[in-house]
Amino acid sequence: MPEIFRVFGFRFLFYSxxxxxxxxxxxxSDGEARFSVNPVQLIDNRGMxxxxxxxxxxxIEENEDIIAQRWKEFFHQ
Structure with missing residues (x-):
């Protein structure tokens, strides 16, 4: 589970x-949510x-480019 970054008690990651x-x-600490990146939009929420x-x-909006870059590097796209 590659972690992209951690800030303000939030972990931003994707699954392998x-x-x-x-x-x-x-x-x-409350749960987990999933967001699409382009456009940034909530997909589902489990407790946040x-x-x-x-x-x-x-x-996510501020770091959209970093997230997309890390995704492409990890998944070789």
Whole structure:
């Protein structure tokens, strides 16, 4: 499970068996959510609070290029 980065108690990662489209999993102490990257959009949420989802969404938007680059490097695309 490659971790992309960790900030404010959030872990941004993807699973080694993930599939297209490019998306990112976000974990914190409350749960996990999954977001598409382009456009940044919540796919599903398992326990994260609404305020944390907004923070995570903003961090994904700010780091969209890094996330996509790491995805392409890992999955050789």
């Amino acid at each position: 068996n993930d599939h297209l489209p490019i998306h990112v999993h976000v974990r914190n 609070k609404p305020k944390d989802l907004k923070i995570a969404e903003g961090l």
